Amino acid sequence: MLVGLIGYGAIGKFLAEWLERNGFEIAAILDVRGEHEKMVRSIDEFLQREMDVAVEAASQQAVKDYAEKILEAGIDLIVLSTGAFADRDFLSRVMEVCRKKGKRVYIASGAIGGLDAIFSASELIEEVVLTTRKNWRQFGRKGVIFEGSASEAAQKFPKNLNVAATLSIASGKDVKVRLVADEVEENIHEILVRGEFGEMEIRVRNKPMRENPKTSYLAALSVTRILRNLKEGLVV
Numbered sequence: 001m002l003v004g005l006i007g008y009g010a011i012g013k014f015l016a017e018w019l020e021r022n023g024f025e026i027a028a029i030l031d032v033r034g035e036h037e038k039m040v041r042s043i044d045e046f047l048q049r050e051m052d053v054a055v056e057a058a059s060q061q062a063v064k065d066y067a068e069k070i071l072e073a074g075i076d077l078i079v080l081s082t083g084a085f086a087d088r089d090f091l092s093r094v095m096e097v098c099r100k101k102g103k104r105v106y107i108a109s110g111a112i113g114g115l116d117a118i119f120s121a122s123e124l125i126e127e128v129v130l131t132t133r134k135n136w137r138q139f140g141r142k143g144v145i146f147e148g149s150a151s152e153a154a155q156k157f158p159k160n161l162n163v164a165a166t167l168s169i170a171s172g173k174d175v176k177v178r179l180v181a182d183e184v185e186e187n188i189h190e191i192l193v194r195g196e197f198g199e200m201e202i203r204v205r206n207k208p209m210r211e212n213p214k215t216s217y218l219a220a221l222s223v224t225r226i227l228r229n230l231k232e233g234l235v236v
Contacts, residue, residue, distance in 0.1 A: 001231050002027040004051040004075070006066060007058030008034040010212035011080065011220045015057060018224055024231070027051035030066075031058070047073045053106075053230060055223055060084040060158065067105070071097040078106040078226050080219060083161035085169060086154035107170070108222040112163055112189050114202040119170045125195040128175045130164055133188040136181035143181060150175040163189055187216060 003024050005012050008031035016036065019026055026038045028049040040046050043066050046054075054070050055078045056063055063084035070077050071094065085091040098105060109115045118125070130150075136142040146157055150164040151174055160179060167175045171193065182188075191202040206216035229235045 001025070001053070001227070002049075002051040003227065004046060004049065004054040005029045006046070006054060006056045006062055007031055008036065008039070009057070010209045010215045011057040011223070013211065014209065014220045015055060015223060018220075019227075022224075022228075024227065043069055047075075051075055053078060053227070055227075056080055057220075057223070060162075064090060067094050068097050071101055071103045071105070074101060074103060076104045076106065078108055078223055080108045080110055080223065081162055082107055082110065082165040082169065083154065083158055084165075086151065086158075086161055086165050106226050107166060108219070108226060110162055110166055110219045110222055111187065111206050111216040112166065112191065112202065112204050112218075114191065114200065115166065115170045117200060118167065118191075118193055121193070121195060121197045121200075122170065122172045124197045125171050125173055125193060127192075127194045128167055128171045128173045129178070129192040130167055130175050131178040131180060131190040131192075132160065132163065133180045133182040133184050133190070134160075135184055139181040141181060142183070144178060145181050146177065146179040148177060150177050153177045153179070167191065 001024050004027045008029050028040050028046050029036050029038050030040055030046040053076045057080050060081040060083045063081050139145050150168050154161050164175050164177050187206045189204045193200040209215045
């Protein structure tokens with residue numbers, strides 16, 4: 001399977017090494033910085049390479065800049081920076097291109113778990129609450145930094161939105177978000193889901209990547225799961 005990577009930061013480098021160890025072929029890596037034998041510097045050059053799927057591991061802006069072009073080129077796309085889809089007009093355009101071209105956008109679960117159960121129950125969900133706890137030094141004070149809807153969080157804390165956006169997509173609800181500056185060394189995500197089906201509570205304490213303390217290992221691993229599912233016959 002031929003895979004293109006967008007972004008060559010901590011996750012991009014991890015994925016490049018993982019791909020080479022696990023029988024995938026890197027078609028191209030798009031980034032303005034870094035060095036790799038498959039590196040390209042423009043989206044046009046990236047799309048000239050033959051590939052089965054592209055993986056975004058860069059930023060929400062990269063999703064907005066490149067997603068439609070990649071899908072128009074007939075390439076499926078795996079997205080980590082799901083906060084880009086908080087822009088519902090943009091999401092609608094992307095979905096329209098998917099329908100027109102017969103392509104798919106795969107939403108990586110990122111720094112959380114339980115998305116399969118949440119998506120399964122989505123028609124019966126009444127409420128989703130996300131509490132994210134981060135080290136207080138990032139904010140210069142302790143306590144509740146933000147409390148409101150995911151759509152409101154999109155305006156005030158776009159860089160902290162990926163988890164909330166992923167939950168909104170999976171559940172079909174405007175997630176209630178609490179961002180707390182706390183005495184923690186790792187990012188913690190606590191998810192409460194209520195509905196006619198019952199109730200779910202999910203708590204994830206993320207270990208950061210050594211190369212970038214702001215990035216969780218689980219986020220990188222969520223992409224490898226999608227790639228394995230695409231390559232192998234058994235899908236979990």
